[in-house]
Amino acid sequence: MIEMVALTKRYGEKVAVDHLTCAVRPGVVTGFLGPNGAGKSTTMRLILGLDRPTSGRVTVDGRRYDRIREPLKDMGALLEARGAHGGRSAFHHLLALAQSNGVPTRRVHEVLETVGLTAVSGKKVKSFSLGMSQRLGIAVALLGDPRILMFDEPVNGLDPEGIHWVRTLMQSLAAEGRTVFVSSHLMSEMALTAGHLVVIGQGRLLADLPMEEFIRRHSRSYVRLRSPEVERLLDVLHTAGIAVARAPDGALEVAEGDAARLGELAAAHRLVLHELSPQRASLEEAFMRLTARSVEYHSHPGQPGGPAEAARDGAAWGADWKPRKGR
Numbered sequence: 338m339i340e341m342v343a344l345t346k347r348y349g350e351k352v353a354v355d356h357l358t359c360a361v362r363p364g365v366v367t368g369f370l371g372p373n374g375a376g377k378s379t380t381m382r383l384i385l386g387l388d389r390p391t392s393g394r395v396t397v398d399g400r401r402y403d404r405i406r407e408p409l410k411d412m413g414a415l416l417e418a419r420g421a422h423g424g425r426s427a428f429h430h431l432l433a434l435a436q437s438n439g440v441p442t443r444r445v446h447e448v449l450e451t452v453g454l455t456a457v458s459g460k461k462v463k464s465f466s467l468g469m470s471q472r473l474g475i476a477v478a479l480l481g482d483p484r485i486l487m488f489d490e491p492v493n494g495l496d497p498e499g500i501h502w503v504r505t506l507m508q509s510l511a512a513e514g515r516t517v518f519v520s521s522h523l524m525s526e527m528a529l530t531a532g533h534l535v536v537i538g539q540g541r542l543l544a545d546l547p548m549e550e551f552i553r554r555h556s557r558s559y560v561r562l563r564s565p566e567v568e569r570l571l572d573v574l575h576t577a578g579i580a581v582a583r584a585p586d587g588a589l590e591v592a593e594g595d596a597a598r599l600g601e602l603a604a605a606h607r608l609v610l611h612e613l614s615p616q617r618a619s620l621e622e623a624f625m626r627l628t629a630r631s632v633e634y635h636s637h638p639g640q641p642g643g644p645a646e647a648a649r650d651g652a653a654w655g656a657d658w659k660p661r662k663g664r
């Protein structure tokens with residue numbers, strides 16, 4: 338387990354990590370999300386003891402990582418894929434790390450096999466593509482067979498097969514009862530990989546929830562209805578006291594609607610429906626909504642989670658919504 342208690346890191350005036358308190362537990366892949374500059378990499382560096390907290394503390398299975406004697410055996414991490422010594426072969430890079438951490442040479446061969454680099458293990462690391470470097474970084478993380486694994490953007494540079502492989506690997510490591518903490522900007526991928534989420538914005542904890550609950554709490558759920566008799570359907574819904582919004586394509590949307598009840602209501606009035614579909618929001622939508630106020634670098638307002646949606650959602654955003662840099 339990784340435990341952070343009021344973890345804080347300042348760089349001069351800049352507060353990169355701000356009183357972060359959370360625990361990353363074993364047995365489930367925990368996704369670590371936040372907009373650019375939210376403090377994810379800084380948090381991971383603090384966990385690894387590569388940076389000192391300004392205040393607060395972080396422990397790995399109850400100990401500070403920089404006080405552990407053979408750290409690769411307790412926690413493996415991928416932070417910077419291009420961190421390897423370019424003049425060495427992949428095999429010698431891993432061997433040097435294995436020898437300085439009391440890991441047997443046999444394990445070097447095992448991890449090369451696991452990440453699919455056995456055939457190129459004699460090649461110099463500097464000739465590796467980004468995807469191959471990423472695989473080598475993952476091999477380093479796995480070398481000491483650690484109980485705790487942390488990966489910063491592990492699918493960066495990987496092709497679809499590689500991305501699928503990383504997903505399966507993370508899930509099998511978690512299923513073995515390990516702690517797996519992984520950051521990514523690819524929301525669709527994170528939605529498939531992680532079972533739990535920790536979300537930060539401007540260094541602060543915004544959410545620490547199971548994936549399903551995170552999506553449910555931070556997104557809009559509604560039922561879409563289409564009918565060739567849309568005006569009559571509107572009348573029926575209004576009479577039943579059900580609030581309806583019209584989508585740009587002419588469909589009707591009932592916020593937090595119950596599809597079964599709506600279907601029964603339409604049937605009771607002999608109304609033909611061409612669509613009756615409960616809409617489940619995506620992780621991306623939930624993430625954009627939650628973090629819209631803490632994004633440092635807006636592209637332009639009107640993106641999902643911005644004023645267009647805010648106007649549609651009304652009270653969900655309150656009246657004070659305006660795009661802004663920082664808080």
Ligand SMILES: Nc1ncnc2c1ncn2[C@@H]1O[C@H](COP(=O)(O)OP(=O)(O)OP(=O)(O)O)[C@@H](O)[C@H]1O
Nearest residue numbers: 348351352353371372373374375376377378379380
């Ligand atoms: N060594 C440093 N000196 C000064 N400021 C820093 C330093 N490292 C990070 N920061 C600042 O701290 C904030 C958090 O940065 P960090 O790299 O941890 O964010 P991130 O969530 O990993 O971002 P990204 O998703 O863009 O990688 C940013 O505003 C960044 O500019």
